[in-house]
Amino acid sequence: MKALTTEQIRSVIARGKLKDSIFQAVGIFCLVVGLLVILLLVGDMLLRGIDRLSLDFFTNFASRRAAQSGILSAWVGTILVMFVTALAAVPLGVAAGIYLEEYARRNWVTEIIEINITNLAAVPSIVYGLLSLGIFVYAFGFGQSILSAGLTLALLILPIVIVSTREAIRAIPAMIREGSMAVGATRWQTCRYHIIPYAMPGILTGVIIGLARAIGETAPIITIGALTFIAFLPPVPFSTTGEGTAGLFDWVMSPFTVMPIQIFNWTSRPDPAFEVNAAAAGFVLMAMVLSMNALAIWLRYRLRKNIKW
Secondary structure, three states: OOOOOHHHHHHHHHHHHHHHHHHHHHHHHHHHHHHHHHHHHHHHHHHHHHHHOOHHHHHOOOOOOHHHOOOHHHHHHHHHHHHHHHHHHHHHHHHHHHHHHHHOOOOHHHHHHHHHHHHHOOOOHHHHHHHHHHHHHHHOOOOOOHHHHHHHHHHHHHHHHHHHHHHHHHOOOHHHHHHHHHOOOOHHHHHHHHHHHHHHHHHHHHHHHHHHHHHOOOHHHHHOOOOOOOOOOOOOOOOEEOOEEOOOOHHHHOOOOOHHHHHHHHHOOOOHHHHHHHHHHHHHHHHHHHHHHHHHHHHHHHHHHHOOO
């Protein structure tokens, strides 16, 4: 093979640096375009709905009069549904990811499970709504309740949590497992004191991404029968109602609405004043999603800072 001269080597290096610079410029351009689109959309919603962003808007129920309408039942319902979703999806998804990555044997059964989990992550959300309508609403008798909605969204984000958990565990160096087991630790002790703490930043990132997707879903919530107009809140535990004293978990079986449903209801009305309400509610929903992502970034930073490899 003919050896390259010094000039040829310099030419190859220069062409490589030029390609790197072009790729970097294209990447920065795409990033700037994406950020500008997001900023324009959020800014447009803020400018259109800033007049409605007041305390009354957060403390009033929905009304047929746009000036008096608020999002009290919507944001309360969203928080409660997300609470049930996280309570159902996070422990189950993390446990499933740990089992598949650390305990399950590599055979055709686990291969089928992994393929199905990957495919379920791409299934349209309306399919989960139809599935939940038949199982949770009718078969289990949960009805059109917060529990049904929370379990529906938990099914929706469960593949995301499982996949992110497995990827976070795979990123941990093998020497940590080997070192733990070399001093006599069991597999569970290795997972409990080493694998899970080191993988927690990545797991939290996947959980927040899943919850951020769930908080904006509309199709499965409509399918199971979320109300588009509601003028009451779920009963507070141990409070006195018209039917007696509310139990600790009575709110789980209460009818509900969520922010995406409220926005959809307002945008479908012919009165332009309701579009202003929808813009204000959309900005609040975006703020909730960004707050969740900011919390995930902060937790990931704190956890990574405390990890000592």
